[in-house]
Amino acid sequence: MKRSIAAVAALALALGLAACAGSGAPAGAGTSSEAAATTLTVFAAASLKSSFTELADTFEAQHPGTRVSLSFAGSSDLATQINQGAPADVFASADTKNMDKVTVAGLAEGDPRVFATNTLAIAVPAGNPARVTGFQDLARDGLRLVTCARQVPCGAAAATVADKAGVTLRPVSEENAVTDVLGKVTSGEADAGLVYVTDVKSAGDKVDSIPFPEAGAALNSYPIAALSGAKDKETAKAFIDLVLASEGQQVLAKAGFGAGRQ
């Protein structure tokens, strides 16, 4: 009796989870009826959303019958998902640290290649009400600066830049993600925020960007790799080639990324 209840429970739990997993999967999961179609699943850092969406369209146009299914999230979340067995074919990370988690686990096919770089920029609310002109201004008394926490890549980059420039930053908030920093700036709560160049570009006219030479001290590299679990290794490799080719590099440059070192 007890055992049968446990069995029923396990079965129901499994069914429930399967149903949830089904609804959470990309729409491509349901296209198995089109037998010829292959689906390439790309896990990419959140900052790549606009450029990779565009590149996926290009790739589908160049490879009829292939669907690219994109999953965007923080790189550390994606790396964790891949290491837990998520069915991804390609991983594009916003930093080498999280790519290393995947390579160390032996899940990457070949060496990851750096396809883009990103640098920090100062984001200020439109019109720059606090009149920030450079990195030194961020240490000014009474200026409400928001950065990322040191535990996340953008915060580590901010700390590196500040150390190199000899400036002590006293942020009023240390956020978990670049998007949270940007949110505080766009809403006008913060006078300035340290984010990536690409974030300022995507935020449109709600924020102004102030580039600063010290940003070069922390260049963030974006590595990409095919995963050893990829169902179709050729397609995965073809997608990476597109990202590294001049066509892909142009799309990335348009979003504000620097060129990858290859």
Add this chain to the structure above:
Amino acid sequence: MKLPARQPYTGIPRWVSGLAVLAALVVILPLIAIVARVNWANFIPLVTSESALDALGLSLRTSAASTLLCIVLGVPLALVLARGSFPFQRLLRSLVLLPLVLPPVVGGIALLYTFGRQGLLGGALQVLGIQIAFSTTAVVLAQTFVALPFLVVSLEGALRIGGQKYEAVAATLGAPPGVVFRRVTLPLILPGLASGAVLSFARSLGEFGATLTFAGSLQGVTRTLPLEIYLQRETDPDAAVALSLVLVAVAVAVVALAYGRPGGLQRQGPALWGRSGQRPTTPGTAGGTVR
């Protein structure tokens, strides 16, 4: 098939029991998983690191403050909702309950556009020299916003079920409304107030989304325990799990305090609930109250 005389019917179909076990598992399994994942060798150092203690201290202080604020504001509101009669009363009740079902991040955005620099009250606050965003005050405000409905719902239930006969008697004996409120109403609703306050405290302790959106995250100022867990998760999953267990332990204590003990809080109040033995119920014990 003879039913034993005068025995309450307790038959439960087997499949219902099966689903009940499943329901319990849905809640209990993840808790077991957390306990299983704790790095016990390093548990003490992990939960007593400077940042962890700062976060725990801040969480307890802000939750206590917001619970107090909930009591000061929630008791009058519940009283007015339960006993008053004015236009749009039903509408007001629905609106007050809204934070119960609103995603906290929406609450955070709403608070930002109320108290923020460019918010509804931002200009007035700036004239007074008050800055709320990025301060501990913002944390307390966010917690009060999400926790207030818990107190109001608990109390309103207690007020409605308790009825007004004792107050009416006191009034006929010549007690002015102030005295009736202090000497009769307050003691009557004390059990409901206590469980409402405990629930508000628990909800404040767990507040995450509104705080992150509205108050920011800075050690010792706005980074409460849930925010600290979210941040530690990025680099030190062991610390995140250890701190999660601390919050689970606090939650267990809170639930035990509010409901767990046989005849807990609700029996400590004056035994005035009539011969039927009916006690004031909170939405947690009688599901139908929250509408």
